[in-house]
Amino acid sequence: MNKQRTYKIKSYVNASHAVRWATGSGKKHNHTWEITCELHTLDKMVAFFDIEKIIHQTLDTLSGKFLNDLPEFKTINPTVENVTEYLFDKISTTLQDNGAELLRIEVSDSPTRSYCIDVSN
Template sequence: MRWKGGEGKQHNHTWEIVCEIHTKGDHMIIFNDLEKAVTEILSQINGKFLNDLDYFKKINSSVENVTEYLFDQIGPELKKLEASLIRIEVGESPTRFYCITVDD
């Protein structure tokens, strides 16, 4: 996290991510395709110091901003698979989760 006077100490998180996904119409979704799409997105940030990534250079890598980032990345990929990301929950610890829910 960045503050007016500087930046917090670099530290690790084990993120937990839960996605609620709806398919469009009667379309059957293949879980391997979903997992592949989500894994590709997560691999771009996995093991990296978030403040070094372009997206987080101007905004803090708070759980809220990480959730919005993942929602914006995962949603369009799922649309290609004829699915919609309805809800995403991202947790940085057992007591800190942030959720985004959209209408189906």
């Protein structure tokens, strides 16, 4: 039996956005975004603090911001789906540079809904 060992790190970011529609933009509103990252490392054990620091380097760029004003979301609609895609790409690259692989990210903008991206093997 092969064991898959992963770390799961949950973080929170307060940020606001306004979804753009064909007829204009919605109302600016705030979310406490919940971001859960599952990753695996090349070594059997890693310090949580080190991995959290790597993840938070990306998340801190969104904290307290109006996402629509950020260069990343000037032309891309800051929906939960697009925020998840953006975070997956940024966090995945940073983790790879530090000997870890992002296997799954789950981003929630409310307690009742999430958007997930999994790495397929």
